Amino acid sequence: MLSRIIYVSTAVGPVTTAVTGTILRSAQAHNPANGITGVLCQGRGLYLQVLEGERNQVEALYARIALDKRHHKVVLHQQESISRRRYGKWAMAHVDMGQLSDEEAAHPQQTAFDPYTATAEEVMAKIDALIAAGMVMHAPVI
Numbered sequence: 001m002l003s004r005i006i007y008v009s010t011a012v013g014p015v016t017t018a019v020t021g022t023i024l025r026s027a028q029a030h031n032p033a034n035g036i037t038g039v040l041c042q043g044r045g046l047y048l049q050v051l052e053g054e055r056n057q058v059e060a061l062y063a064r065i066a067l068d069k070r071h072h073k074v075v076l077h078q079q080e081s082i083s084r085r086r087y088g089k090w091a092m093a094h095v096d097m098g099q100l101s102d103e104e105a106a107h108p109q110q111t112a113f114d115p116y117t118a119t120a121e122e123v124m125a126k127i128d129a130l131i132a133a134g135m136v137m138h139a140p141v142i
């Protein structure tokens with residue numbers, strides 16, 4: 001059965017290209033063999049990740065990631081059965097959510113996106129908007 005997990009977390013220390021590169025290399029090394037696809041959004045000191053795949057594989061990976069010392073305050077947003085993958089072509093796309101949109105910059109109080117308080121639907125809409133806006137930095141295909 002296919003399953004999807006969405007979680008948000010806070011980076012421990014500054015999120016450097018080196019740290020993110022190491023994480024993405026792990027994802028590329030393991031995810032295709034484990035049938036995992038998804039998106040890793042990173043920016044503003046936060047991670048927001050969508051993991052898709054067979055339920056046992058997704059749960060095993062999430063359990064491993066949750067123990068990773070490179071982030072903390074790992075909060076599960078959504079875990080549900082899905083009929084098909086949303087990000088099926090990507091072993092783990094890297095999406096930059098570090099930039100504030102013009103709208104957010106102009107009205108930070110009103111429109112700032114907080115992945116911790118957003119609903120799962122808002123999170124997915126945000127990710128799709130970032131992808132549509134060309135914020136995908138690296139997207140290794142499966």
Ligand SMILES: Cc1cc2nc3c(=O)[nH]c(=O)nc-3n(C[C@H](O)[C@H](O)[C@H](O)COP(=O)(O)O)c2cc1C
Nearest residue numbers: 023026027029030031047049064065068070071092
């Ligand atoms: C935010 C974040 C996202 C991660 N995403 C993945 C992933 O998609 N796939 C994966 O195998 N490891 C991922 N990792 C790394 C795992 O926690 C773990 O370190 C790694 O899988 C161990 O394998 P390695 O020793 O071969 O690197 C992630 C870690 C962090 C902090």
